[in-house]
Amino acid sequence: MFKLEEIKDVNLEDFQSDVEDHDYIEDLSRIESHDARKFINVGVDTAETGRAGTFIQKDKSVVHCRSCQAGVEMMSITKAEQKYDWLKDYSWKSVSPNTDKFTSQAKNKTHNGYFIRVLPGVKVDQPLQSCLYIAKDRFSQNIHNIVIAEEGSELHIINGCATSPHIASGLHVGVSEFYIKKGAKLTFTMIHDWGENVYVRPRTVTHVEEGGVLISNYISLKPVGSLQMFPTTYLDGEGAVARFNSILVASKGSYLDVGSRIILNAPGTRAEIISRGITYGGTIIARGDLVGKVAGIKAHLECKGLILNNGLMKAIPELSGFVPGVEMSHEAAVGKIDQREIEYLMARGLDEEEAISTIVRGFLNVNIEGLPPGLQEKLDKTISETQKDMM
Numbered sequence: 001m002f003k004l005e006e007i008k009d010v011n012l013e014d015f016q017s018d019v020e021d022h023d024y025i026e027d028l029s030r031i032e033s034h035d036a037r038k039f040i041n042v043g044v045d046t047a048e049t050g051r052a053g054t055f056i057q058k059d060k061s062v063v064h065c066r067s068c069q070a071g072v073e074m075m076s077i078t079k080a081e082q083k084y085d086w087l088k089d090y091s092w093k094s095v096s097p098n099t100d101k102f103t104s105q106a107k108n109k110t111h112n113g114y115f116i117r118v119l120p121g122v123k124v125d126q127p128l129q130s131c132l133y134i135a136k137d138r139f140s141q142n143i144h145n146i147v148i149a150e151e152g153s154e155l156h157i158i159n160g161c162a163t164s165p166h167i168a169s170g171l172h173v174g175v176s177e178f179y180i181k182k183g184a185k186l187t188f189t190m191i192h193d194w195g196e197n198v199y200v201r202p203r204t205v206t207h208v209e210e211g212g213v214l215i216s217n218y219i220s221l222k223p224v225g226s227l228q229m230f231p232t233t234y235l236d237g238e239g240a241v242a243r244f245n246s247i248l249v250a251s252k253g254s255y256l257d258v259g260s261r262i263i264l265n266a267p268g269t270r271a272e273i274i275s276r277g278i279t280y281g282g283t284i285i286a287r288g289d290l291v292g293k294v295a296g297i298k299a300h301l302e303c304k305g306l307i308l309n310n311g312l313m314k315a316i317p318e319l320s321g322f323v324p325g326v327e328m329s330h331e332a333a334v335g336k337i338d339q340r341e342i343e344y345l346m347a348r349g350l351d352e353e354e355a356i357s358t359i360v361r362g363f364l365n366v367n368i369e370g371l372p373p374g375l376q377e378k379l380d381k382t383i384s385e386t387q388k389d390m391m
Contacts, residue, residue, distance in 0.1 A: 042160025250282025259287025295325025
């Protein structure tokens, strides 16, 4: 793992690991309205419109779980471990419990998490949705997830994470292990809305076999106490592909240390990391690490940041090539909005605030592959609302 650069580390003792259970909810229309509103803000629709299945965990309890498509298994990790003896060949094989104190806690004090498996050749037309939700104040939610996309399958998961509006502080520790088999494709879209004093520590490793594809989208537009994530992907099979897109906004008091590492281990593998970050008072450390181990690989990293108010935008792009014949590149830029762009738009009838808003919206307009139209509209609306906060 990378070196922790936070001003203040998280003390696990400040958070409780046990809370009361929540009742299972068969009919999602019975979910409390304030919870449902938080869910929809992170792309989780309780009406399940255009969704192939839903998993919702509130604190430590799985309150809803069902798959609507044959060939898709979705259940709590606890039930999956009881059902499948072979799952021990996947569980805690990519992420070591000894990686750091957070992975250790996730192992020793696990609060469920999801198991999702798509059977060979099954192509899921509509996304599955999962929500990891904290409703108890000062609770440490310790999650372990496993996703297996079997050979030739296709799946899109929308993973929304949020906290109840009344939460003063909380901790989310999420360990995820993804396995993408030969010729499979997984699109994984994360949308986070945590809270000003919530601390978030995802730890993720993915293995992609021959011809497999991983598309990872990460969106964090709302305040968060601190977020630290650096998922690692191994392209182990010939022709495997990984693409990471992230959109980050840091308000005053927010600390985001976000990056991705892709290790290209096989000929013909391809990787791309695209990051957009805006700070208007907070800190963003945007990392990208591409590692070429064999000849015939191609990889590109692009990191761009805007500073709209006093804050820190730090870009750390890294390329490591180990043999001749690798093709790797990166570009990084940090700065302010070009005054000439503002003047150009003002000359065409916009006032200064409208001009800045237009530029910011265009800057954040990263192509998020595979989003359903309804979710894309919601994202566009959220970006517009965030712009108003920035202004």
